[in-house]
Amino acid sequence: MDPLDATSADTPSAGRPPRSRGATAPDPGPDASAEPLGKRARNRQAVEADILRVAREHLATDGAAALSLRAVARDLGMVSSGIYRYVESRDELLTRLIIDSYWSLATTVRAAHDAVAREDLEGRWDALGRALRSWALEQPHDFALIYGSPVPDYAAPAERTEEAGTAVLALLVTLLDDVRKAGRLPPPEHLGLVDARARQAVGDLLEAPMFTGARLDATSLAQGIAAWTLLLGAVTSEVFSQLGPVPDGAALFDCLLAASRSCVISPARD
Amino acid sequence: MDPLDATSADTPSAGRPPRSRGATAPDPGPDASAEPLGKRARNRQAVEADILRVAREHLATDGAAALSLRAVARDLGMVSSGIYRYVESRDELLTRLIIDSYWSLATTVRAAHDAVAREDLEGRWDALGRALRSWALEQPHDFALIYGSPVPDYAAPAERTEEAGTAVLALLVTLLDDVRKAGRLPPPEHLGLVDARARQAVGDLLEAPMFTGARLDATSLAQGIAAWTLLLGAVTSEVFSQLGPVPDGAALFDCLLAASRSCVISPARD
DNA sequence: GGGAAAATGTGAGCAGTGCTCTTGCATGTG
DNA sequence: CACATGCAAGAGCACTGCTCACATTTTCCC
Numbered sequence: 001m002d003p004l005d006a007t008s009a010d011t012p013s014a015g016r017p018p019r020s021r022g023a024t025a026p027d028p029g030p031d032a033s034a035e036p037l038g039k040r041a042r043n044r045q046a047v048e049a050d051i052l053r054v055a056r057e058h059l060a061t062d063g064a065a066a067l068s069l070r071a072v073a074r075d076l077g078m079v080s081s082g083i084y085r086y087v088e089s090r091d092e093l094l095t096r097l098i099i100d101s102y103w104s105l106a107t108t109v110r111a112a113h114d115a116v117a118r119e120d121l122e123g124r125w126d127a128l129g130r131a132l133r134s135w136a137l138e139q140p141h142d143f144a145l146i147y148g149s150p151v152p153d154y155a156a157p158a159e160r161t162e163e164a165g166t167a168v169l170a171l172l173v174t175l176l177d178d179v180r181k182a183g184r185l186p187p188p189e190h191l192g193l194v195d196a197r198a199r200q201a202v203g204d205l206l207e208a209p210m211f212t213g214a215r216l217d218a219t220s221l222a223q224g225i226a227a228w229t230l231l232l233g234a235v236t237s238e239v240f241s242q243l244g245p246v247p248d249g250a251a252l253f254d255c256l257l258a259a260s261r262s263c264v265i266s267p268a269r270d
Numbered sequence: 271m272d273p274l275d276a277t278s279a280d281t282p283s284a285g286r287p288p289r290s291r292g293a294t295a296p297d298p299g300p301d302a303s304a305e306p307l308g309k310r311a312r313n314r315q316a317v318e319a320d321i322l323r324v325a326r327e328h329l330a331t332d333g334a335a336a337l338s339l340r341a342v343a344r345d346l347g348m349v350s351s352g353i354y355r356y357v358e359s360r361d362e363l364l365t366r367l368i369i370d371s372y373w374s375l376a377t378t379v380r381a382a383h384d385a386v387a388r389e390d391l392e393g394r395w396d397a398l399g400r401a402l403r404s405w406a407l408e409q410p411h412d413f414a415l416i417y418g419s420p421v422p423d424y425a426a427p428a429e430r431t432e433e434a435g436t437a438v439l440a441l442l443v444t445l446l447d448d449v450r451k452a453g454r455l456p457p458p459e460h461l462g463l464v465d466a467r468a469r470q471a472v473g474d475l476l477e478a479p480m481f482t483g484a485r486l487d488a489t490s491l492a493q494g495i496a497a498w499t500l501l502l503g504a505v506t507s508e509v510f511s512q513l514g515p516v517p518d519g520a521a522l523f524d525c526l527l528a529a530s531r532s533c534v535i536s537p538a539r540d
Numbered sequence: 541g542g543g544a545a546a547a548t549g550t551g552a553g554c555a556g557t558g559c560t561c562t563t564g565c566a567t568g569t570g
Numbered sequence: 571c572a573c574a575t576g577c578a579a580g581a582g583c584a585c586t587g588c589t590c591a592c593a594t595t596t597t598c599c600c
Binding site for chain 1 (some may be wrong): 463474
């Protein structure tokens with residue numbers, strides 16, 4: 001902070017994680033760098049993977065806020081301070097877990113979506129929604145991590161989470177565009193949308209790289225956002241049990257899934 | 271733990287909050303007990319109110335997870351252990367804050383709703399939605415407290431939060447019933463709902479006390495839940511900025527509000 | 541009024557947390 | 571082989587929730 005602070009001159013970052021070249025690849029498989037990286041780098045990678053693994057276990061059992069670096073270190077048989085050689089801070093660990101969760105969700109949803117025939121628009125939407133729900137119910141803490149209230153005093157660095165976070169939205173956009181191609185987008189009146197207001201809402205969001213290739217107009221996007229919001233709201237409400245005790249969660253989700261579907265796909269004519 | 275431990279024999283619960291008769295009235299005004307309660311009770315009420323006030327301030331600035339009993343005590347000029355005379359635990363304080371927030375939301379929304387003419391169904395829905403949104407945006411931490419991810423290792427005692435938590439839902443039910451009376455509930459096909467599935471989803475939820483007086487069927491209730499889920503999802507997504515940077519949040523909310531409205535109110539015929 | 545009982549204030553203390561820093565050892569690399 | 575580097579270890583700081591023993595005050599009842 002103080003530019004005249006002399007004490008920090010010779011210790012730029014005393015003993016902080018050196019971020020060696022054995023970098024933490026985001027997720028999509030180990031990077032095929034055939035570089036025979038030495039024992040040291042190899043060990044570092046292994047330890048970092050272990051930390052992430054144990055942290056995920058703790059996350060699954062105790063939740064995000066109860067995540068303790070000391071506990072992770074203990075489980076790994078290292079001294080509490082030792083873990084700071086590998087993880088800069090608790091927030092850093094959280095960030096990595098968040099990115100991990102985003103990827104996990106995106107790949108799960110994508111797999112379910114891609115298993116459906118391309119022409120079956122409703123089927124694709126339902127697969128997407130159901131995959132989202134079951135993923136969230138299976139690992140509620142991961143879901144809470146990315147779609148729950150943000151951890152206080154911690155803001156996920158957007159530049160690191162953005163790619164993973166928009167992956168599932170990108171999938172949604174392609175589906176939406178296919179619906180448009182099939183001429184089955186519901187008329188704006190269906191949701192009572194006003195075109196001018198929709199244009200104002202999304203602004204030049206349509207210029208985002210996610211939409212290159214898609215020819216959606218503002219109203220269609222607004223419909224898509226409504227459908228997604230309803231879907232996510234349904235899952236959120238079930239995972240966090242915001243509605244109190246519900247007789248049959250699966251059936252209720254079916255209803256909400258149908259409702260969200262009707263926001264973006266109008267019934268086939270035949 | 272040790273049943274033979276003699277030291278704990280004479281101190282069953284040494285110095286725990288005695289929950290004296292100067293009880294913590296939920297919210298709706300101070301109970302008009304003209305009892306001239308002595309200095310002690312008066313002081314206790316004042317201190318409890320102070321604690322809640324300061325806790326709300328901390329909540330607003332630092333969030334729920336950062337809420338610290340010690341810090342609250344410090345701000346009140348009392349010794350850290352002293353606060354346990356008034357609050358049983360951190361969880362207890364959280365519970366009180368949650369109930370408080372529920373009531374705050376419910377009264378705010380109700381006021382906005384009641385300011386609209388009874389026949390103006392769309393206006394009532396919009397007022398309800400807009401009040402929810404502005405309340406949430408003004409006090410995001412309170413919103414997160416009740417509609418965000420649950421605080422870990424803490425489960426709100428349902429029997430204490432239920433009344434406050436369902437207050438706004440009850441308001442929604444009365445509106446829904448008025449829509450039914452006006453014959454303006456959208457047909458189930460509008461949302462692609464299947465009646466049998468809806469009945470399965472809500473089960474005998476319609477027997478709940480909330481619905482006494484209302485003559486809603488399962489499908490209508492499912493429509494209402496869809497609308498509410500969309501509305502809550504819209505607010506959640508904006509407060510937690512789940513969609514990334516949005517050009518015009520208010521306009522987008524307008525669109526989603528319209529969409530949710532179309533789930534429960536079909537356009538007037540005239 | 542006086543004394544017992546209940547309610548309250550005080551400070552020490554325990555176990556846990558995130559995080560920093562210094563020290564010394566082992567190891568990989570030039 | 572020698573040196574610089576990575577790493578483990580442990581002490582330490584400031585903070586947390588919470589408990590307990592003890593002193594003080596207020597209230598209630600006889």
